[in-house]
Amino acid sequence: KDFKTIPTIDKNNYLRAYPLDKLCWDGQLKNNRWTISATSGSTGEPFYFPRTADQDRQYALLAELYFRTNFQIYKKSTLYIVGFMMGAWIGGLFTYSATRLLAEKGKYNMSVITPGVDKQGIIRAIEKLGPYFDQVIIGSYAPFLKDVLDDGVRLGIDWKKYNLSFIFSAEGFNEEVRDYILNIAGNKNTYTSTLNHYGTVELGTMSYETPISILTRRSALRKKNIYKDLFGDTYKLPTFTQYIPELFYFEEIKKTVICSAFSGLPLVRYDLKDTGGVYGYEEVKQIFKKNDINLLKSCQEAGISDTVWNLPFVYVFERNDFMVKFYLCDIYPETIKKALQQKELEKSVTGKFTMIIKFDKNKNQYLEINTELKARVKENIKLKNKVLLLITDQLLKENEGYRAVTKLIGKRAAPLVIFWPYEDPLYFKPGTKQKWVKK
Structure with a gap:
């Protein structure tokens, strides 16, 4: 009860408001043994x-x-292949360190x-090393x-030769x-051969998909009433995970997720902005x-x-700052x-x-969708019309605001689809995370 009276903190009112050393445990930055990671800067510096x-x-522990x-x-x-970004970003190095720890322990x-x-x-790693192991993750x-x-x-690689999970x-x-x-991997274990993490650079890996959480989400997609009862009246699909509350204490405040945890910096009731x-x-x-x-x-x-854990669930949608505003409607990458x-x-x-x-020469707003073609695929008008139709139909189907804009401005509401060759460096540079929105 008392805990809920503690004000929430976030990047702006706490992390950016004080020097980094003052934010550390005991106000000590230089007299410790840190590993330091950086945010990608997708929502700021x-x-x-x-x-x-x-x-x-x-x-x-979570990974084990x-x-x-x-x-x-x-x-x-x-064989675990770490395909996350290395360098200063948290994903690759953090995963490597944790995996080595659990393997040794x-x-x-x-x-x-x-x-x-x-x-x-x-x-190359899969082809050259995969055959030596029972499984490759x-x-x-x-x-x-x-x-x-x-x-x-x-x-020409037959992925089915390798026991791949993800x-x-x-x-x-x-x-x-x-x-x-x-399907490409030839793996039929829908619930146990894949999982997604929920994590942030501030708090690390906080939760992950379990077989029961995947089954729950897939069931909700088939049953509209379950979907509505779980996630509300929305077309957006959240990541649905389980967590250990003794490690990460999640709360929900006005449909926003906050978390308290023993992280590198003391963070109590931290607003994740999710x-x-x-x-x-x-x-x-x-x-x-x-x-x-x-x-x-x-x-x-x-x-x-035999995989079910009696643990609470946390779900998160795409962040509100990862969308574009088109006239009076918000359009999300989902x-x-x-x-x-x-x-x-x-x-x-x-x-x-x-x-x-x-904006066009008449200062009218329009939505441009830059789309990556597969390797060796050439753009043609038939494909462009098909992509445009599928995108427009999906927008009309699930976005009430877009339907209103279409009534208001007619054909000008249709997106402009631009095709780009596979791995074109302007929007699809190899070796980087995809940016779904550019502002």
Whole structure:
């Protein structure tokens, strides 16, 4: 009760308001042994966050739970390929440190290679090293990993020869992407062969998808009433994860997620600026029961009963600052992703794009969607019309504001689709995370 009276803090009113040394435990920056990571600066100037081995051990604990539960590393020799960004960014180095810690602690037959965001490096590692191990797990960003697999297919690689599984981070994705990646890999274990993290540079890896959370999300997509009861009346699809409250204490305030944790900097009731919410384990079961579904029975039928953790759930949507404002409506990347990831386009476009609001010579606003073609695919008017139709239909289907704009300005509401060659450096530079929105 008293804890809830503590004011919330965020980057602006706390982190940027004081010198970095004053923010550290005991006001000490120089007299310690830190690993320092930087934010990517996607929502402002980069900020530097120190952490200690304690945070590496926290991540190692979470990772050990899913490596044992999902991937059975206690009985399978494993090659983990770290395909996250190396350097000052947290993803790659943090993952490497935690993975080495858990491998040494548990005496697991687990080896790590760190090509980072390097497609050819990842492909070579799988081809040259994969056959020596019972399984290969790749950790990377979903859109980038999809490109890696597509490139491999184009090079004649049969991914089904390798026992591949996948760990994602940094952004959400829809279930079509999960299915696409598993299909290329020849892996049919929908619930145990992939998972997504929820983490930030401030607090590290806070939660992750479990088999029951994936089943819950997929069930909600099939049953509109469950979706509405869980996530509200929205077309946006959140990342849905479980967490250990003794390590990361989540709260929901006005549909915003805040967290308190033992991080490199003391952060109490830290506003993550993520829209979402928190559920207890029993609350989720009751939502399913209300809709005449026994969640645990569904887990049993899916063959994942032995993976279920009695842990609370946290869900987060795409951040509000990752969208464009087109006249009176907000357009989120999620809608465009759904359009470009439809099956009829999977041989033509990669699914990656960059949205920009521009103005024509008459100072009229328009929505430009820069879209990446797959390798060796040439643009043509038929493909452009198909992409435009799918994007427009998806916007009209789920965005009430866009429907209103279309009534208001007619054909001028239609996006301008511009195709770019595969890996064109202007919007699709290799080795970087995709920027879905440019402002």
